[in-house]
Amino acid sequence: MTFEEMALRGKVALVTGGAQGIGKAVAEALLQKEAKVAVVDLNQSVGEECKKDLDQGFGEGSSIFIECDVTDGEKLKDAFKSTVNHFGRLDIAVNNAGINNEKYWEKTIDVNLTSVVKGTYLALEHMSKEHGKEGGVIVNVSSMAAFLHSPHQPVYTATKYGVIGFTRAIADAAAMGNYGVRINVVCPAFVDTTLLQSIELEDNMGKYHKFKDEIKQRMDKFGVLDPSIIAEGIQTLITDESLNGAVMKITCSKGIHFHTYEPLSA
Ligand SMILES: NC(=O)C1=CN([C@@H]2O[C@H](COP(=O)(O)OP(=O)(O)OC[C@H]3O[C@@H](n4cnc5c(N)ncnc54)[C@H](O)[C@@H]3O)[C@@H](O)[C@H]2O)C=CC1
Numbered sequence: 007m008t009f010e011e012m013a014l015r016g017k018v019a020l021v022t023g024g025a026q027g028i029g030k031a032v033a034e035a036l037l038q039k040e041a042k043v044a045v046v047d048l049n050q051s052v053g054e055e056c057k058k059d060l061d062q063g064f065g066e067g068s069s070i071f072i073e074c075d076v077t078d079g080e081k082l083k084d085a086f087k088s089t090v091n092h093f094g095r096l097d098i099a100v101n102n103a104g105i106n107n108e109k110y111w112e113k114t115i116d117v118n119l120t121s122v123v124k125g126t127y128l129a130l131e132h133m134s135k136e137h138g139k140e141g142g143v144i145v146n147v148s149s150m151a152a153f154l155h156s157p158h159q160p161v162y163t164a165t166k167y168g169v170i171g172f173t174r175a176i177a178d179a180a181a182m183g184n185y186g187v188r189i190n191v192v193c194p195a196f197v198d199t200t201l202l203q204s205i206e207l208e209d210n211m212g213k214y215h216k217f218k219d220e221i222k223q224r225m226d227k228f229g230v231l232d233p234s235i236i237a238e239g240i241q242t243l244i245t246d247e248s249l250n251g252a253v254m255k256i257t258c259s260k261g262i263h264f265h266t267y268e269p270l271s272a
């Protein structure tokens with residue numbers, strides 16, 4: 007049995023946006039290592055299909071699907087409670103749910119940033135030693151848009167910058183406060199999921215829709231990743247106990263690697 011299999015066997019994870027794309031790949035990777043997974047997602051039909059797939063692949067008792075809009079604070083709180091009530095504990099939270107919408111950009115901030123903060127704080131309530139719990143790991147999902155900003159996605163870019171800043175800061179707070187919880191962030195480049203198709207839609211891109219060919223040129227230039235490599239990176243962020251406040255980048259050119267920051271000058 008590998009270290010990762012030992013580290014994950016019997017652990018309970020909650021994955022937001024877990025019904026498809028990167029989130030579903032994360033759920034499958036964790037289930038492969040005999041963890042238990044709560045898939046939290048807005049999309050009921052896709053979520054129920056996902057649950058059928060996971061049942062077929064990993065057995066009916068290994069996962070649950072919870073229909074939940076992460077921007078609804080009470081629903082998200084209930085999703086965490088239902089997970090703990092069902093599986094008896096929570097060890098891992100992956101705040102993955104995200105959208106790309108520059109037309110209704112307030113929604114993008116709500117899903118991509120505000121809900122990541124909410125999900126982090128809710129996870130801490132169920133995992134942190136400050137709440138009498140046993141510890142755990144949180145992974146928040148940012149993007150390479152935070153390193154190569156997209157003129158066609160200004161608000162999306164802002165949310166992904168914000169996820170990195172929040173995660174690095176709360177990770178330091180967790181260490182200083184001896185929460186027993188490690189908190190890391192992953193920044194994928196382009197990944198072959200439904201999200202990428204949003205560039206074709208004026209309803210998503212708004213006034214930036216005219217730039218869609220430029221985005222496609224970037225995808226051609228930088229390549230498009232398979233969701234499975236993002237799941238591999240997130241699994242590392244979960245199991246490597248030396249990682250807290252880590253900023254993982256995943257690109258076609260360099261694969262899984264980490265961003266390093268200049269040490270704070272006096
Ligand atoms: N696809 C890409 O190129 C990249 C994606 N990302 C990030 O990865 C994360 C996952 O995105 P993908 O898997 O690519 O997209 P996706 O669109 O395939 O999956 C996102 C999932 O999140 C769910 N979701 C959306 N809004 C929600 C809400 N309010 N409440 C609950 N669930 C909600 C959707 O129903 C969907 O199942 C996002 O945070 C995205 O910004 C980061 C870098 C690259």
Ligand SMILES: CC/C=C\C[C@H](O)/C=C/C=C\C=C\C=C\C(=O)[C@@H](O)C/C=C\CCC(=O)O
Nearest residue numbers: 106149150151153154195196202205228257259
């Ligand atoms: C419509 C698509 C919406 C979201 C997809 C995703 O979140 C957005 C990604 C935006 C930019 C991706 C940039 C990818 C860059 C690379 O792959 C690198 O190899 C090269 C570029 C810069 C490296 C800079 C650095 O590493 O600091």
